[in-house]
Amino acid sequence: MCKKSLILMLSLASAVLLACSKAPEPVMSADTQASATSNSDNKIVVYQVFTRLFGNTNTTNTPWGTLDQNGVGKFADFTPQALSAIKAMGVSHVWYTGVPHHALVRDYSAYGISHDDPDVIKGRAGSPYAVKDYYNVNPDLATDPANRLAEFEALIARTHQHGMQVLIDIVPNHVARQYQSLSNPAGVSDFGANDDTSVEYARDNNFYYVPGKAFSVPQWPADYAVLGGEPHRAADGSFAEYPAKWTGNGARAAQPAFDDWYETVKINYGVKPDGSYDFDTLPTGYADKDWPAHYAFWQGKDVPDSWLKFRDITQYWLAKGVDGFRYDMAEMVPVEFWSYLNSHIKHTNPNAFLLAEVYQPDLYRDYIRLGKMDYLYDKVEFYDSLKLVMQGKGPTSALVETQQRMADIEHHMLHFLENHDEQRIAAPEFAGDAKKGLPAMVVSATISTSPTMLYFGQHVGEPGAGDAGFGKASRTTIFDYWGVPQHQKWMNGGKFDGGTLSDEAKALHDYYQKLLSFTANAPALLGEYVELHSANLAAGTNYSEQQLAFARYNDQQKLLIVSHFNSDNSVDFALTVPAELISQWQLADGNYPLNDKLGGNNYQLVVANGVGSVALQLAPLASVILEL
Structure with missing residues (x-):
């Protein structure tokens, strides 16, 4: 999730402890549970791929272009050749970003999918962090939308066959304003289906409400028009929602601001509007206890309904073969919930890979030790210091100081130079030259025992140029249909051999491949x-x-x-x-x-x-x- 306004919007999310109910039985034997660990014998390398952009060979790149104009990648584009090329870079885990079905501007009514309103969608392809249906996948990504879930299950199997694990996003803090699942298992109701909408807050409501007031779309800035100004039957400056719900970043007004996460609504975890908790907390000393102790604590506890919903969602995907999750904006959800959810996940799969987005360093240790996260983004500490070094604006001593200060949790702090939220290294707004990422990548990948993450296109110098529609250049769009030029040259029509790259870009890719392949197999780095x-x-x-x-x-x-x-x-x-x-x-x-x-x-x-x-x-x- 874009994090421009997030730090000040955390009134409902602090770091303390957690609560539960009866959970599914484990699928692993007791012996397997006892011996399994979330830590690999080799250094972990995560490849983050923006799934709908990866396989797109269309080079039209019209701003605000439709899927038919600009094209879209499919699950099927992750062919054996593609997966082999990814694996060759030392990759152990593939994070398929944007898989759960999210709100988008395209007609899928023939498949029983309701229309989404462009007034509460960012871009045309939509934000992957405005999830509409947690029990199915984005129909854009399927060759046959009616068969979309089976196509993703086949991709999970192909990824496993190539010796890599599968990660997907879970967005616990918010969902799309038009959440509607077509694929709920029996007995599972949609978010908000049973809410008491006459009150601002009730413990088992999934949302917070503004009683007596209807939702209004934001006041659009002078330089913004929905869909770039293209006429659309539903782009009428309104969206029917009564009473209005709190917006995803915690904004409580019936009319959120344009800079708010207006396309989403905030999930209620039993945190009252004054910030106090409506659930049990963990006893003193649980920061030093392992996940089985946390799991045992929550057995028989009465927890808010939203906790149960996300427990069931993650168990659903584990049963389909997903190996772990990347949690969007985890710091905006109380750490107690994470103890509950993650211990239930580990009870099912002790090797599950759990990565969280947390940007407040004073919360890191709570989310690791109390929330039982395996890994957090090392953004505010290591990445921010390293970025200044790459730009010639900061000393390398800052990296030494950071590494020393984080020594007690360094293994849990995942390192990266690019991801979907950050500027591309080659963008003029960052470093202006992809080669400036080379010494930084060596340091990032070798200085600690933590996992290393590589964003697709980084290894061939993708600059993130071109305004796709919603949002501006320097970051590859996450909101619109688009082709990624340098990545497309590496794809080379499905050969994935970099055949149409420049010599300089080929050398860049070869360097990344040599470096990451080495780190994935170097025992000294652990x-x-x-x-x-x-x-x-x-x-x-x-x-x-x-x-x-x-x-x-x-x-x-x-x-x-x-x-x-x-x-x-x-x-x-x-x-x-x-x-x-x-x-x-x-x-x-x-x-x-x-x-x-x-x-x-x-x-x-x-x-x-x-x-x-x-x-x-x-x-x-x-x-x-x-x-x-």
């Missing part, structure tokens, strides 16, 4: 971290705040990693390897060969009087990963 930055700054050589050096090691492998962020000049210096690390590695005085896992060149570690030194000459934006 081992110890030692920063070498401070010692090298103090050494008085040419090493500066434009370089970053650290060591990663375990009993199987020892690595020295150095990245150079200057895009204009080479640098020569002797890398100092402090006596403490030489002692830990049990190296006597002498010469030790080093092999660069990125460039294949050979170097030498010289140990004299218990201190190590490596002579390095790094070209602009170059990195080395030196294996002892």
Whole structure:
């Protein structure tokens, strides 16, 4: 979810503890549960793909264009060739973004699907975070919309056959204003179906209401028109909703602002309008307990209806073979609910991969330890500091400081350089050159034991150029039908061999593939971290705040990693390897060969009087990963 106005809208979402009811029985044996873990034996690499854009070969790219004009990708476009090419980049998990059926401007009434109103849709293809039906998938993505769920199930099977796991979005904080499921299992009612709409709040209401007032669409800015101004039978500046519901970001007015998440409505988790809780909380000490203890706590507890609905939704997708979830705006939902939901998920699949979007660092540890999240976005801490380094606006020392400060939870902080919310590296608004992402990607992928995430098109330098309709360039659109030019060149008509890329883009892809394939199989990256930055700054050589050096090691492998962020000049210096690390590695005085896992060149570690030194000459934006 776009997060422009989110931090100030968290009056109902704080970080504390949770509540429940009778849950499904596990599908794994007790022995499997006891031995299973959410942590991989290899470093995890997540490939985020915006599903409706991935397979689209249409290059028309008309702003506000229809599906027929601009095309759309399908589940079927994830062919064995496509999945093999993704796997070749070291990928272990594919996050298929935008799979659940969300509101969009297209007529699917022939399949029993109700029309959506463009006045409460962002773009023409719609936001993937305005979910309309949690028990089915986006009909745009199917070759045969009537068979859309089976087509996605086939994609799950193909992904598994290629040795990768499947992640999808769950958006617990809000749903589309026109939520209507056609595929509810027996006994499952829609969100809001049983609400008492005469009151602002009731514990088991799924929504919050503005009693006695009808919803009004926002006041549109002067430079905005629904569907770009194209006439449409339903684009009439109104949407029938009485009484009005609170908007997804917590806005309580019957007429939300244009900057609010007006296309969505806020889910009620038993948090009263004054912020107090209407459910049980976890006892003291549960931050130190594992998920089975959390699961046991919630057995027999009476919890709000919305908790049960999302428990059932996630269990539904687990039963279909989905291996985990990415949770949108998790910080806007009380951490108690996450203890409940995630412990139920782990009870069914202890290996489930659970990734959450949280942007307030003071909440990180609660959502990991109390909410039982496996991973959080490392956005506000590591990514934001790394972005400044890439732009030449910040020192690399900030990365060292962040890594040290987050040491107790570093494994849980997923690293990335791009995702659907962030600017593309190659965009002028970010770095203006995809190559500036290379040293940053080396650092991001190797400095911690956490997973690494790669956004589709990043590895071939996609700049996110072109205004697709709703929203502006520098980020690849998530609201409209569109073709992604650099990614399409990598697809090369379904060959996925990069055959129509420029030589520069091919080299970029090859670099990413070599780097991520190495990280996915390097045991040292699940081992110890030692920063070498401070010692090298103090050494008085040419090493500066434009370089970053650290060591990663375990009993199987020892690595020295150095990245150079200057895009204009080479640098020569002797890398100092402090006596403490030489002692830990049990190296006597002498010469030790080093092999660069990125460039294949050979170097030498010289140990004299218990201190190590490596002579390095790094070209602009170059990195080395030196294996002892």
